[in-house]
Amino acid sequence: MSDAVLDRMIGSYMATEQPTYSFGWQGGEPTLMGLDFFRKVIDLQKKHGRKGAVVANGLQTNATLINEDLASHLGNYKFLLGVSLDGPEHIHNHYRITVDGKGSHGRVVRAINRLQRHRVEYNILTLVSTANVNSPAEIYRYLVDRGEHYHQYIPCVEFDEQGQPLPYTITGEQWGEFLWGVFSEWIKEDALRVSIRHFDSILTLVVDGYANVCSLDTNCCQYFVVEHNGDIYPCDFFVRKDLSLGNIMSSSWEEILDSTIYREFGKMKSQWNEQCRNCSFLKYCAGDCQKQRYYGSEDPRTLSWLCDGWKSFYERSLSEFQRLAQKVKQLRSRQPPVTAPVPVPPELPGRNDPCYCGSGRKYKRCHGR
Numbered sequence: 105m106s107d108a109v110l111d112r113m114i115g116s117y118m119a120t121e122q123p124t125y126s127f128g129w130q131g132g133e134p135t136l137m138g139l140d141f142f143r144k145v146i147d148l149q150k151k152h153g154r155k156g157a158v159v160a161n162g163l164q165t166n167a168t169l170i171n172e173d174l175a176s177h178l179g180n181y182k183f184l185l186g187v188s189l190d191g192p193e194h195i196h197n198h199y200r201i202t203v204d205g206k207g208s209h210g211r212v213v214r215a216i217n218r219l220q221r222h223r224v225e226y227n228i229l230t231l232v233s234t235a236n237v238n239s240p241a242e243i244y245r246y247l248v249d250r251g252e253h254y255h256q257y258i259p260c261v262e263f264d265e266q267g268q269p270l271p272y273t274i275t276g277e278q279w280g281e282f283l284w285g286v287f288s289e290w291i292k293e294d295a296l297r298v299s300i301r302h303f304d305s306i307l308t309l310v311v312d313g314y315a316n317v318c319s320l321d322t323n324c325c326q327y328f329v330v331e332h333n334g335d336i337y338p339c340d341f342f343v344r345k346d347l348s349l350g351n352i353m354s355s356s357w358e359e360i361l362d363s364t365i366y367r368e369f370g371k372m373k374s375q376w377n378e379q380c381r382n383c384s385f386l387k388y389c390a391g392d393c394q395k396q397r398y399y400g401s402e403d404p405r406t407l408s409w410l411c412d413g414w415k416s417f418y419e420r421s422l423s424e425f426q427r428l429a430q431k432v433k434q435l436r437s438r439q440p441p442v443t444a445p446v447p448v449p450p451e452l453p454g455r456n457d458p459c460y461c462g463s464g465r466k467y468k469r470c471h472g473r
């Protein structure tokens with residue numbers, strides 16, 4: 105990304121009115137841009153941010169290039185990282201190898217230790233592929249035993265041009281068994297101390313009645329992707345010519361927000377398959393992410409590739425989520441009511457820390473939203 109595109113992207117976004125200015129840095133591998141790039145990012149956010157503006161930077165990385173200097177910078181500016189770790193060494197190294205054919209597990213773990221030393225907050229992102237889908241309990245226990253308390257499990261679902269699943273793609277049935285395997289470990293005694301993104305989101309839906317991740321929502325107008333050349337798209341899974349919304353150097357955010365392509369793309373999320381319409385889990389699944397519905401067809405009404413898995417998981421887990429929701433409500437009711445606006449402390453908490461207002465929710469899900 106050129107300096108001009110970076111400056112324009114940050115400047116034009118920070119000229120809009122937002123409670124929090126959220127930037128998510130993704131590649132490929134964003135750390136290939138190097139420390140100077142991320143220094144520039146902060147300089148520009150300082151240059152364009154108005155007094156009191158709250159900025160949240162997220163970065164998804166395989167962590168192999170995170171050295172002391174980069175970790176220190178990310179810690180100083182409270183970046184929230186998503187670090188890819190697919191399980192213990194023998195599992196992680198199945199697909200995650202470096203160009204010289206060596207497994208990357210050791211490098212990732214050393215980078216995580218570095219991040220911890222520099223107090224960088226991070227979540228673990230575990231890609232669930234054919235290499236690890238049969239090991240949910242082993243992966244979960246490995247992460248918890250390492251002290252990792254923020255997990256995100258991502259189903260690996262990719263197809264070739266003929267719509268055939270690639271070798272690492274898991275089936276719906278496998279996904280359902282994997283989720284259930286993790287859930288069975290988590291629910292024993294970790295439910296209120298280990299955060300699993302998808303489980304947290306279901307709980308939020310049951311307790312508070314809103315979707316806090318796009319896959320559970322009914323509309324895909326959620327965020328924008330700005331490519332290295334300034335081209336803008338509605339979602340990182342849909343960087344397609346026919347979904348181009350403009351270019352940051354020539355389009356305003358108002359034009360992009362109003363774009364028919366963007367609005368129509370958003371609405372396609374709730375153009376469900378007939379089976380979804382009659383499905384008792386529609387409220388919790390919302391027909392799944394559109395990405396899982398495009399295989400061998402361009403029709404958003406195609407049933408999600410993972411449908412069987414979602415069904416079997418919700419059938420087995422929903423009553424437990426409802427029980428957990430009651431517990432969360434009881435805990436909340438014991439907290440004193442908030443009667444006056446809570447002053448913003450001079451030092452904001454980390455995004456995963458409890459919110460300063462005392463709600464019991466994480467900062468990123470409360471005043472940091």
Ligand code: SF4
Pocket residue numbers: 318319320323324325326338339340341373392393394395
């Ligand atoms: S397509 Fe999937 S990832 Fe993209 S905005 Fe929709 S739900 Fe989110």
Ligand code: SF4
Pocket residue numbers: 377379380381383384385386389390391392407408410411412414415
């Ligand atoms: S579980 Fe299957 S049928 Fe039900 S809403 Fe999800 S994708 Fe649709």
